[in-house]
Amino acid sequence: MKRLLVILFSVAVLGHVLAVNVDVAEASNGNGHGKGGKPKDSQEPEPLTDACGVRPMKADGSLWSCTLVDEFEGTALDRDLWVPQTSFVTGTETAYACYRDHPDNISVSGGSLHLTVRKENKAQPCAHPSYKESIYTSGMVSTWRKFSQQYGRFEARMTVQAETQPGLQEAFWLWPDDRYSDGTHWPEAGEIDIAETYSLYPHLAIPFLHYTANDNGGPIPGLNTAWDCVAHRGVPNTYALEWSAEHLEVFVNGTSCLLNTSGDKAFNTPYIVAFTQALGTSFNGYDGRATLPATMSIDYIKVWN
Numbered sequence: 001m002k003r004l005l006v007i008l009f010s011v012a013v014l015g016h017v018l019a020v021n022v023d024v025a026e027a028s029n030g031n032g033h034g035k036g037g038k039p040k041d042s043q044e045p046e047p048l049t050d051a052c053g054v055r056p057m058k059a060d061g062s063l064w065s066c067t068l069v070d071e072f073e074g075t076a077l078d079r080d081l082w083v084p085q086t087s088f089v090t091g092t093e094t095a096y097a098c099y100r101d102h103p104d105n106i107s108v109s110g111g112s113l114h115l116t117v118r119k120e121n122k123a124q125p126c127a128h129p130s131y132k133e134s135i136y137t138s139g140m141v142s143t144w145r146k147f148s149q150q151y152g153r154f155e156a157r158m159t160v161q162a163e164t165q166p167g168l169q170e171a172f173w174l175w176p177d178d179r180y181s182d183g184t185h186w187p188e189a190g191e192i193d194i195a196e197t198y199s200l201y202p203h204l205a206i207p208f209l210h211y212t213a214n215d216n217g218g219p220i221p222g223l224n225t226a227w228d229c230v231a232h233r234g235v236p237n238t239y240a241l242e243w244s245a246e247h248l249e250v251f252v253n254g255t256s257c258l259l260n261t262s263g264d265k266a267f268n269t270p271y272i273v274a275f276t277q278a279l280g281t282s283f284n285g286y287d288g289r290a291t292l293p294a295t296m297s298i299d300y301i302k303v304w305n
Ligand SMILES: [Ca+2]
Pocket: 071, 072, 073, 111, 112, 298, 299, 300
């Protein structure tokens, strides 16, 4: 027991570095025998690490189990997991970006997924039926038809480009497998924006929970959004959602930022994961001052249940 306590303490202090040591300790227990030959029994603690690394602890003291991890190693998007979005437009009527499946907009290198909004030398074709072309292009991926999950813990670490002028918007967000299939329309159908960032507010991450037909009448800090979650642009920030039938809680860099206990039916269905680099809209619309190209870089996505 003393050794276990030491390991737990070490993991808490040094995180991933000590996870290696934990792996060694677990491996030495192979075939049901501990280091000293002690038989394994039901009192044996469950592994402290799994495919996602060190397993986060739930409120009840048990550990989350990894269901999805992408560390974005290598040089290509894992297309068994991710679907590039190509029929979507973001921005204002005068400055909108078309989403493309193109290496200039979606790439994997240096251990991260990079989604880039850029101004092209000449207008590029749009797949969106109402927008034939645009000088601006961007990147977005989701796990549509590849991965979805109801409840659990969803976490991503990502960096959005440093900028103080309006025009850039980024999102780490979830929505139901089929947003509209049963006749229930957005926002009643549900959407979980774990973190949205706006270059006009370069020190904030803003979560938003969409549910009910009137979207709760608008943003209500403490219910469906929060305006005081500090996350500076230009540096990595970690965003997490813990989601059960009774509550959704968003964490920014480990600090609880929004807790919703509505238990709304919109959240009782599997959701997919998406990352979006967008041109901004309305008050945060692009007016030519923000630096392009602009890139959001996602270091990892991890999901547990
Ligand atoms: Ca990584």
